[in-house]
Amino acid sequence: MKNKEIAEMLGEIALMLSVDTRPTARFEVRAYQKAALTIGTLQEDVGEIFAKGGERALMELPGIGKGIAGSVAEYIKTGKMKKYDGLKRQYPIDFKALTAIEGLGAKRLIRLYNELGIKDVDDLSRAVKAHKIEKLEGFGRRSEEQIGKGIELAEKGRGRILISEGLPVAEAIVKRIMESGAAEMAVVAGSARRMRETVGDLDILVLSSKPGKAMDFFAGLDEVSSIVMKGPTKTTAWLKAGVTCDVRVIAPESFGAALQYFTGSRDHNVQVRTIAVRKGYKLNEYGLFREGGRPVEAGSEEEIYAKLGMQWMPPEMREARGEVGLAQAKRIPKIVELEDIKGDMHTHTRETDGANTIEEMAEEAMKIGYRYFATTNHTKSLFIARGMDEKKFTGFFKNVDRLNEQLDGKVRIIKGAEVDILKDGSLDLDKKFLEEMECAVGAVHQSLRMDRESMTKRIVGALDSGLIRILAHPTGRELLWREPYAVDLDRVFDAAERNNVALEINSYPSRLDLSDTNIMAASKYKLMFSLGTDAHRTSHMRFMRYGVGTARRGWLAPDRIINTMDMARMLRWLSR
């Protein structure tokens, strides 16, 4: 899979072309950026697309025409790309690392290379220390300081954080701004509103008749560690959480347009704006305008989409994955909501590596308003988690039976286990024991570095055993830490469909596995999904919102998810 590599090369071509002075060059830059984005976010392997359909198939992709298709094909065939190699000889610069430094883009980097020979972060660091940069025309002392700070931040690993770390901070800031009296309204926008699995910055929109006061209040909050910039209507700050946060003050009549604009995604907005232009409008963050600048009455997102002949759609869908066309056809599907979820299908207790008792977990489930939840402790092979054998499970389940009687249906505990799928695809508990269990959840935890074929056979073998009802965290990824294991998901989906096994959308924030795009791919099969938090303590049961967010990003309908069923139907489904 060379998608990432090729996308990066196309992106670098765009950077290097941006100093080209030909009048058409800046449009070439945009073309290469767009092509890089297309290939970078592609599900299928570019190499396979080319193998199957040649350059013609590449040209089917949005933003890829004859020229770029040729370059991509050249690279796939020969491992070389003339256009890239030529430019790179001219500018042998480590763009990837250097553009990650705040305030440095292609033009300044190429000047730094031409005038000071700076090729990488080390060169840059030395030049800053020797105060060579402040002497350059157009740079000055402030720029040099900013670059110095930027290097430090880049080295500290500024970057993305989990949605579960970002969204609550954004919500807390919104709450405090609202309570301060400096604003009439504040909302979270950006990728956090779209429920992306990780966020690189937070966006907050504020409606205020005292913009200066609102900006000052935000700048002084506890959550803020330093101010990047502060103007009359926009402030950017680094948060202690490790990301930046933009707060913007918006005029009331622009609120809908601003919310639409700043929710993004950028690609979604580009598509929406193209439609606006075609219909004779101009759309920006201030509103919808007729040609000549006459504003169109459209104070909410719904009205803006409606004026463009589109249906409103949930923010989670706005990723330029076909939702714009559906909205035009008025065929936006109904997708699952948090309120649809009637129980949690994956939880642990302190009998293994959880922190709480089954009683405490039941208490929490009732507080949330669940009708049921599955207790799914680890099995014996997972020593580090003190996994349980058949005997321990038997004792534990007796306790659960007693508790279920006491609870008298207020919440029903489903007896299950997160059964290890061993190296050879066999399961970590006796066949007979598994057959009698209400909810066996299969999971791979060990020997993750198997080759693709062996891993695929291992998981498909477990699915074909007919003993498990749910496949937990099907790809094994850990966000910001561990890649998915090598596995042929199509064969896994196929086996899940064949055996009527639900695929888990693990809602633990560092997993979110299946991912949004995996869910879209799996949806094409006739199979069900299951939402579970993998809770290891009571508070983790609240992670369900992130799993639901991921399901929504995968356009999943409530009737494709087993735990939207009421209890009787759910038990029937499990017993099949």
Next chain:
DNA sequence: GCCGTTTTCGGCCCGACTGTTTTCAGTCG
């Protein structure tokens, strides 16, 4: 370099903020 329900030529999203300028270029989202 890409693209087309006005087009195979002539367009391509656009505004805020900063720094170093003295009217604007670069960066960012």
